[in-house]
Amino acid sequence: MTDSPQDDLIVAAPETVAPIEALRDKGPDAPPRSKWKDVWAQFRKHRGAMIGAFFLMLITFGVLLGPYLWTLDAQKLDIRAKDMRPIYTALWNPEAKTGWNHPLGSDQLGRDNLAQLIAGGRASMAVGWAAMLLSLIIGTGVGVVAGFFKRLDGPLMRLTDLFLSLPILPLLLVAVTLFRQPLRANFGPEGGMFILIVAVVGITSWMPTARIVRGDVLALKEREFVLAARSIGTRPFAIIRRHLLPNVLSPIMVSATLGLATAIITESALSFLGVGFPSDFPTWGKMLADAVARMEDYPERVVLPGIAISLTVLGVNYLGDGLRDALDPRIRGR
Amino acid sequence: MLTFAVRRLLLSIPTLLFISFVIFMLLQLAPGDPMAQVPLTVPPDVKEKMRQALGLGEPPLVQYWKWLVQVFWTEPKIFIDWLTRDSFLLGWLPDTHLYQNELRVLSWQTRSPVMDIVLQRLPQTLWVVGLSYIVGILIALPIGIYSAYRQYSVFDQAGTFVTMVGFSIPPFFTGPLLIVIFSVYLGWFPSIYDTTHVVNDWDSFTVQLRQMVMPIMVLALQTTAQLSRYMRASMLDNLGQDYVRTARAKGLSEAIVVMVHVLRNSMIPVVTVIALGVPAIFGGAIITENVFKVNGIGQLLLTALFANDLPMVMTLTFIFAFLIVTFNLIADVLYGLLDPRIRYD
Numbered sequence: 053m054t055d056s057p058q059d060d061l062i063v064a065a066p067e068t069v070a071p072i073e074a075l076r077d078k079g080p081d082a083p084p085r086s087k088w089k090d091v092w093a094q095f096r097k098h099r100g101a102m103i104g105a106f107f108l109m110l111i112t113f114g115v116l117l118g119p120y121l122w123t124l125d126a127q128k129l130d131i132r133a134k135d136m137r138p139i140y141t142a143l144w145n146p147e148a149k150t151g152w153n154h155p156l157g158s159d160q161l162g163r164d165n166l167a168q169l170i171a172g173g174r175a176s177m178a179v180g181w182a183a184m185l186l187s188l189i190i191g192t193g194v195g196v197v198a199g200f201f202k203r204l205d206g207p208l209m210r211l212t213d214l215f216l217s218l219p220i221l222p223l224l225l226v227a228v229t230l231f232r233q234p235l236r237a238n239f240g241p242e243g244g245m246f247i248l249i250v251a252v253v254g255i256t257s258w259m260p261t262a263r264i265v266r267g268d269v270l271a272l273k274e275r276e277f278v279l280a281a282r283s284i285g286t287r288p289f290a291i292i293r294r295h296l297l298p299n300v301l302s303p304i305m306v307s308a309t310l311g312l313a314t315a316i317i318t319e320s321a322l323s324f325l326g327v328g329f330p331s332d333f334p335t336w337g338k339m340l341a342d343a344v345a346r347m348e349d350y351p352e353r354v355v356l357p358g359i360a361i362s363l364t365v366l367g368v369n370y371l372g373d374g375l376r377d378a379l380d381p382r383i384r385g386r
Numbered sequence: 387m388l389t390f391a392v393r394r395l396l397l398s399i400p401t402l403l404f405i406s407f408v409i410f411m412l413l414q415l416a417p418g419d420p421m422a423q424v425p426l427t428v429p430p431d432v433k434e435k436m437r438q439a440l441g442l443g444e445p446p447l448v449q450y451w452k453w454l455v456q457v458f459w460t461e462p463k464i465f466i467d468w469l470t471r472d473s474f475l476l477g478w479l480p481d482t483h484l485y486q487n488e489l490r491v492l493s494w495q496t497r498s499p500v501m502d503i504v505l506q507r508l509p510q511t512l513w514v515v516g517l518s519y520i521v522g523i524l525i526a527l528p529i530g531i532y533s534a535y536r537q538y539s540v541f542d543q544a545g546t547f548v549t550m551v552g553f554s555i556p557p558f559f560t561g562p563l564l565i566v567i568f569s570v571y572l573g574w575f576p577s578i579y580d581t582t583h584v585v586n587d588w589d590s591f592t593v594q595l596r597q598m599v600m601p602i603m604v605l606a607l608q609t610t611a612q613l614s615r616y617m618r619a620s621m622l623d624n625l626g627q628d629y630v631r632t633a634r635a636k637g638l639s640e641a642i643v644v645m646v647h648v649l650r651n652s653m654i655p656v657v658t659v660i661a662l663g664v665p666a667i668f669g670g671a672i673i674t675e676n677v678f679k680v681n682g683i684g685q686l687l688l689t690a691l692f693a694n695d696l697p698m699v700m701t702l703t704f705i706f707a708f709l710i711v712t713f714n715l716i717a718d719v720l721y722g723l724l725d726p727r728i729r730y731d
Contacts, residue, residue, distance in 0.1 A: 213401075324673065
């Protein structure tokens with residue numbers, strides 16, 4: 053035995069040593085959390101995103117279930133009850149022509165505003181979702197192919213640059229005015245217009261998604277798990293489906309929200325300029341455009357569809373903001 | 387840097403040619419007939435001659451070639467002639483007389499050269515949309531800087547909300563809304579922009595100012611919303627960097643740290659975003675010009691489209707594409723010039 057303290061320690065150790073606090077646990081305190089649970093927890097902290105998501109769901113269910121609750125036909129003309137004001141106008145103007153049969157008033161042909169708002173919302177949301185999905189499919193496809201197959205990268209990215217340098221709104225107007233007649237003849241006035249607007253908006257808005265997805269795929273492709281998958285003989289398309297696509301889901305979801313917002317605004321803008329759906333088919337943009345001529349007497353007909361468009365887009369944008377924060381692992385940890 | 391710029395410049399020529407070809411072929415599919423308004427009493431052979439006079443009888447590729455020659459050869463000659471004859475800058479040079487009455491791109495609506503009409507309309511658009519862009523930048527930058535400096539403060543929350551609202555409300559709603567509030571209820575501003583108004587004294591100047599307020603408000607809201615988000619994000623990226631701590635540790639005042647060190651670095655991406663937005667000044671105000679009846683380029687395109695005036699639509703769309711390609715190039719070069727870390731090789 054020496055007097056050195058090290059020796060004491062060695063001798064004393066077997067009786068007194070106790071694992072430090074963190075090592076004493078038999079198992080983890082909480083069950084392991086999945087990624088999506090973490091994402092949800094972070095998303096719930098973003099108050100704007102929660103309100104936005106709630107509002108988007110409210111509007112979606114409102115326009116889906118609305119026609120069953122408010123059964124009035126949006127296109128039914130009731131010329132005796134034309135130019136009615138919303139019911140709340142009676143609060144400050146008792147002489148105003150109001151009534152519970154048309155709670156939000158009626159237009160110059162006696163069509164019910166509430167029913168038109170619901171029907172218009174259906175059209176706007178349908179166009180928005182369909183155009184967003186189309187642009188996502190094109191964008192993801194181009195991005196994944198360009199990132200994964202080196203030979204196609206150059207040409208596809210040049211194509212993306214080319215599309216990015218096209219003047220979008222003028223071209224949209226040109227395309228819609230040019231192809232309106234043939235498509236209407238083949239698919240009916242509403243169906244043809246729906247196909248046209250969805251196709252045109254989808255084809256002109258996929259470029260940001262493609263760029264983001266390509267960048268992510270380029271980085272992911274060099275990671276070990278892709279190498280491992282390749283080394284056991286996984287085919288390229290299986291690698292894309294099983295290993296790459298799930299990993300680029302987050303940027304795709306974020307650009308999906310942006311795409312939905314742009315698609316709704318573009319459809320309304322086209323309707324506003326008078327090249328959208330046919331005149332008897334209500335959409336929010338069309339209602340707004342029709343009401344502009346009479347907005348001095350009936351401002352609510354401009355304001356109601358305008359608020360509907362703006363709140364929907366605002367909700368979608370906040371949802372996208374929250375999703376971006378929630379899906380970013382660097383922010384999520386904090 | 388120079389090789390990069392030259393290479394991009396050369397690459398933009400085939401891009402522009404391809405874009406113009408795509409637009410031209412798209413317009414060839416147009417179902418409308420420019421002869422549709424001609425009375426039925428006009429005999430078919432005369433109609434055919436009128437068609438030939440509009441340049442419609444040739445095959446599409448020949449038409450495209452002629453359009454290219456007119457835009458890239460005849461119009462520059464006229465421009466050079468104008469430069470050496472009437473312009474202030476180069477008027478002292480001898481008159482060139484390059485233009486020998488070749489056929490120019492003619493509008494089918496007015497039968498006058500498209501470029502002349504564009505030049506007539508350009509001042510209105512530049513005044514309204516250009517000024518709104520400047521106003522938007524001047525509002526957006528301070529908001530972005532301050533809300534990044536005081537992140538999560540009340541000002542930042544309010545600023546983020548306002549920019550989000552500006553981002554979400556489309557111009558075809560803000561326009562009528564402003565008209566309802568300021569023209570109908572308050573009666574402060576006229577709802578229609580009078581392009582024939584001549585400014586020659588103080589009173590007419592105030593009239594001009596008042597009619598410009600609302601379109602500028604609508605357009606500036608959009609610019610502000612986009613730019614202040616960029617500015618805020620870019621400032622936030624830089625505020626956490628080590629060089630900021632070094633600057634503070636050196637004892638520099640907070641004003642110098644933020645307004646000189648951080649701001650100069652954060653401006654790099656913002657300047658390129660500003661450059662990228664310039665083409666929208668010329669083409670993006672179609673809706674706002676339509677709402678306030680500004681007689682500008684966007685409105686010209688819209689009326690030309692509805693009137694089936696294909697040469698006008700073709701030339702205008704090409705001008706927009708040209709501006710977009712040019713300013714993309716300028717933005718890339720600016721980025722490299724401002725940020726020495728960026729190397730294009």
